[in-house]
Amino acid sequence: MAHFYYVHFAFPTSFRNVFEDHTATQFMESKGRPDKAGGYGDAELFLKSEATYYGPAYMINWLDTDYKGFRTEVVLVNCHVPTGPDSFLLQYGITVKKPEGLDDKTADYIAKKYATMFGEGFLQDVHIWKNKVPVQNPLLCEEDGPVYQLRRWYEQFYVDVADVRPEMRDRFEFEVDTTKANEFWQAEVADNLRRMAEEGDQGDAPAGDPQIMSGT
Amino acid sequence: MSSFVPTRPETLEDQRLYTEARLVEVACLDCTATVGVKKNSEHHTSVQWSSAALRACPELCGHDPSAGRRDVHRACPRLMASIDAAVRAGDVPVGAHDGY
Incomplete structure (x- = not known):
C-alpha cells in the first residue's frame, strides 16, 4: 500500500487485496501528490484501480481516471513469459477509451499521452523488480502486508494439481484503512510544499499535465 | 519446489504466524458463514x-x-457489519504482536 506514496507519488485513499481461486486482486483508489509533479496539477488527479492477476502469467488493470474533471477509462495488460530459472520476458500494453465528441487527432493525442503516463508509472514498478531477489525467509512485520498469503496463493501454480491445497485457493481479504497513513503523509507533503515555496522550487516536474500515473 | 516456498522450521513457523495465528472466528449475523478475522x-x-x-x-x-x-474485490457488507459488531463487543482483539 505504502509504495503508492513513495514510488508512484500518490495518496492511496482506499486499499484492498483479495486472493481467491486462481486470481489475486488489488483494489486501490488514490489522488496525486501536489508536491511531486507540477503545481496543483497532480492534486486534481484521481484514480480508481482494479488490478487482477489471472495466475502468474498475466494481469489486467482497469483504471478509471479523473483529471481536472476529465474522466476516462484506461486498461493496462501485462504478461510474463519465463525465459529461464531466474528471468522472464515482460510485455505490456495500454488501451485508452476513445472520448466521445472529439476528433480523431485530439483522441489520438489523449491516448498517447495517457499511454505514456501509465507506461512510465508501470516502469516505476519494473525498476524495483529489476533490483529485487527472492528471499525465502523474509524478516517481516504485520504492516508489510499479506506476503505469506500471496506466496501461498502463488504456490498453487508450482505444484501438481493433485497437490493443490484448499488454503491456496480459499478466499482471503486484506483491507487497510489508509486514514492514519494519509494524516502523516499529508503533513509531510504540506512541509514539502512550504519548503518548495520558500526556496522558489517548482517541484520535480514542470507545471501542467501530470507526468506519471500508476494503479499498481 | 519453488524458491519462495518455506522449508526451514523457523520460516514455516513465520508462515503459520502470519497466515493462521490470531485468527478469531466470527459468525455472520445474517447467514451461516463463519470466517477467520484478524x-x-x-x-x-x-x-x-x-x-x-x-x-x-x-x-x-x-x-x-x-x-x-471485476467486482471480486468487493466485500460482503453484511459480513463486514458482523465483524464491526464483533470488534465493538470485544470479541476480536485489536493489535499486532510486533507492536504498533
Whole structure:
C-alpha cells in the first residue's frame, strides 16, 4: 500500500487485496501528490484501480481516471513469459477509451499521452523488480502486508494439481484503512510544499499535465 | 519446489504466524458463514474464508472469478457489519504482536 506514496507519488485513499481461486486482486483508489509533479496539477488527479492477476502469467488493470474533471477509462495488460530459472520476458500494453465528441487527432493525442503516463508509472514498478531477489525467509512485520498469503496463493501454480491445497485457493481479504497513513503523509507533503515555496522550487516536474500515473 | 516456498522450521513457523495465528472466528449475523478475522490495528482487517463459508454467503456465492467478474474485490457488507459488531463487543482483539 505504502509504495503508492513513495514510488508512484500518490495518496492511496482506499486499499484492498483479495486472493481467491486462481486470481489475486488489488483494489486501490488514490489522488496525486501536489508536491511531486507540477503545481496543483497532480492534486486534481484521481484514480480508481482494479488490478487482477489471472495466475502468474498475466494481469489486467482497469483504471478509471479523473483529471481536472476529465474522466476516462484506461486498461493496462501485462504478461510474463519465463525465459529461464531466474528471468522472464515482460510485455505490456495500454488501451485508452476513445472520448466521445472529439476528433480523431485530439483522441489520438489523449491516448498517447495517457499511454505514456501509465507506461512510465508501470516502469516505476519494473525498476524495483529489476533490483529485487527472492528471499525465502523474509524478516517481516504485520504492516508489510499479506506476503505469506500471496506466496501461498502463488504456490498453487508450482505444484501438481493433485497437490493443490484448499488454503491456496480459499478466499482471503486484506483491507487497510489508509486514514492514519494519509494524516502523516499529508503533513509531510504540506512541509514539502512550504519548503518548495520558500526556496522558489517548482517541484520535480514542470507545471501542467501530470507526468506519471500508476494503479499498481 | 519453488524458491519462495518455506522449508526451514523457523520460516514455516513465520508462515503459520502470519497466515493462521490470531485468527478469531466470527459468525455472520445474517447467514451461516463463519470466517477467520484478524485486526492488527483499527485500520486493518484480514478475513480468511473457507469454501464452506463462501458457499453459505448469499452475497458472494455464485460469483465466478473465471467469468472475469471485476467486482471480486468487493466485500460482503453484511459480513463486514458482523465483524464491526464483533470488534465493538470485544470479541476480536485489536493489535499486532510486533507492536504498533
